[in-house]
Amino acid sequence: MSKYEKFSREDLIALAEKQDSELASKKYGLVWDSEREPEQVVFDCEHNLPILKRINKKEIKTDKNEDNILIEGDNYHALTVLNYTHQEKIDVIYIDPPYNTGNKSWKYNNNYVEPEDGYYHSKWLNMMEKRLNIAKKLLKEDGVLICAIDENEFANLYLLLSKVFPNYKLDQVVIVHNPRGVQSKNFSYNHEYALFVYPNDGKEYIGNIERNVHLTEELRDHGGESLRTDAKNCFYPIITDGKEIIEIGDVPIVNFHPKSKNTKLKNGLIAIWPIDITGIERKWVFARDTVSEILGNLKITRRSDGLLDVLRTKTEQKPRTVWVDQKYDASTYGSKVVRQITNMDFPYPKSLLTVQDCLSVVAKKKKSAVVLDFFAGSGTTGHAVLELNKQDVGNRKFILCTNNENNICEQVTYPRLQKVIKGYKKNGDGEKIEGLGGNLQYFRTALIKDTKNKDQMRVDLTEKCTEMLCVKENIFNLEKETDDYKIFSSNKCNKFLCVYYNFYDDSFHGFLKEIKKLNGEKKIYMFSMDGKVRKSLFVGVRDFEIEEIPQKIIDVYKQLVKMNISVKADVIFLEFDKANKKVFTDKDKDKDGGAQSLRIVLEKTIQKIAQKNGVSIFKENSKEERISVLNDMLKSIKVFTHVQWEENKTYLVIGNHASHGDYSEYDLRQVEQFYRHIQELLNVFNI
Structure with a gap:
C-alpha cells in the first residue's frame, strides 16, 4: 500500500505544490534537509553568549614572543568568540573534520551518527556548513583554508565549499597516507584528500616546495618564444670575472647587437649574453628586474667550446597534486608520534609531516602567520606550526579548538603541546627531544545567559569578557587589578591592555593615573551602556586606542545567530x-x-x-x-x-x-x- x-486531497495538493516549487528552484549545487534536526550548540548561541575562561595553571612561557591559544570546548562556541577577537585576522585555516565513516567517529546533538540514520549526510553537512560560514569571516582577504577529507564526504564537501566560498579557487591534493591500504570488498583505499581553498583573483597563493633532486640547466631560454624580440627586458649582459658573477648589466638599446656570446669589457671583465651556438640572440628566463631574486642559484661555467655560460640550479618547484612519500604515512608519523610524546593512543591522527607540508606551501613566506585549527584533535597542527618556526626562525602562531570528549584536550592535546614546547623523552627508547619553544594560553568555553534585562546582560558580559579581550590583543600578564579595572602587559612589555568595567566613577581617576605611567601602545576598553565612549576623558594619554564594551561583542553574536539560525x-x-x-x-x-x-x-x-x-x-x-x-x-x-x-x-x-x-x-x-x-x-x- x-x-x-x-x-x-489537500495534503496531496500541498505536496505537489512543494515539489513544483523545489523543482523550479533546482540549480547546480548541493541540496539537503538542513532543518530536519537543528544542531543544539548552534541554538545555544541564540539565548546565550559564549565567553572564554582562562585556565591559568596551564599557562606555558618560554620566551618573549606572543602566545599561542588552545581552547577547550565545542568549536562552534569557540568560533563564535573568535569572530569577535579575530575577524579577518587569520592567515591559514587547517582542519581535519570527522570523516563521517559511520563507525561512531562523531556525535550530533550528543548522539553518534551511524549509516542507519537516513539523514547522516545531512547532519554532517549541517554541522560543517555552520562552522565554515563563521570560519570564513575569520580569514584575511588573502587567507587560505585547507580541509582534509576522505572518500566518504569528499564530493559533498567539495560542493559545500563551492557554496560557502563562491569566489574562491578549489584545488584537491591526493595524499597517500596509508600505503598498506584499508581492506574492503572492492578497492583498498590508501589515500585521502586535502582541499585547498583560496581567492580566485589570479595571485599566487600556493608557494614552492623543495625539490628532492636539484635541477641544473642553462639560464638562457629555449624553445618557442625564446627570442630576444619575444621579451626585450630579458636580453641583458651578466658580468663576470670568469668565476663569479660581479653584476647584472642593463638592457641595451634595440639596435645594439653583441658580436658574440662573450664580450670582453675595458675593465677586463666579461659580459655573457643569451646567444645560442648558432649566433641567434635569445633571452634569459628571468627579466632584468627580477633576476636578482635568484642570484644565489646562478653560477658561471665554461663550456666545451671555451665560452662562458650561466647555469641556474632549481632547488624548488610547485607542489604536485598527488603526494606520495613515506613521510605522509599516518601510522608512522601520526599515531606513533602521538604515542611517543603522550604515551596515549589517539584514533587516526594526521602525519605531522602531512600537516607541515600543507601549511608550508601557503605560509612559508608568512613568518608571522596566524594558523587556526578548529578540529584540533591531538594537536598536530600546533606541533606543525612550531616545527615550521624552528626551520626558518619564524614567529607563526596557532589557535587550536577541540572538545574534551574522552579527555582528549587534557590528556592528549595539551600534554603534547606542552612537551613539544618544553622538550621531552620519547616513550619507548627514552630519546631526549629538545623543546621547540613558544608560549601557550589555555581556555575553556562557557555561556552567559542572555536575559530579558538587557542592561543586566551588558553588565554580566562586561564582567566576564576580560579573557576574550586578552585573546583579541594577545596580552595576558596582569599588572594591576581593582574592583573597577584591570591592566595587562604584553610579554615584551611594550603593549598594554587596559579595561575599565564600571560607569564613570571616582575610580576612573585612579585608572587614568595608572595608564599615564605606561610607556608603550595602549588598547583601552571602556564599559558603556549606550555603545559610546568619550575619547576626551583621556587627555594627556599618548599612543592609545579606545573601544567600548560590550556592544560590539553583542553585535557580532547577533549577526552569527541570524546567519546560522x-x-x-x-x-x-x-x-x-x-x-x-x-x-x-x-x-x-x-x-x-x-x-x-x-x-x-x-x-x-x-x-x-x-x-x-x-x-x-x-x-x-x-x-x-x-x-x-x-x-x-x-x-x-x-x-x-x-x-x-x-x-x-x-x-x-x-x-x-x-x-x-x-x-x-x-x-x-x-x-x-x-x-x-x-x-x-x-x-x-x-x-
Missing part, C-alpha cells in the same frame, strides 16, 4: 495571525496596522525562502541584504515566477507606505489582497 493513499516559521505565523485579526476579524478593521504586520511577514517569508534555496540573506559585510535584492535574486534563479516577483514588489511598496505613515496610498481591499498573496506564498513554498 502506497503511503500516499492515506493522504487527503533559519528564520523561524512561528515568528512569521505570529505576525500573520495578528494581521488576520486586524484585517478580517476585528470589528474595527485596522488596515494600517494590518499592512504593517504583513510587511514584516512578507520580509521574513522572502528571507525564509532564500535560506531554503541556498541564497544568503547577508551581504559580504555581514549586514542583512535588502528584501528587494533578495526578491530579485530569487527571480533570477527561477525560485519566484515573474508574477510572484511583481506581486512581491507591489506589496512591499504598500508595506513601506504603512510603516512610513502614508496611509492614503492604499485601501483595505489592497491589504486584503496583500494577505492572500502571502498565504499563497506560504502554501506554495511549504512554510
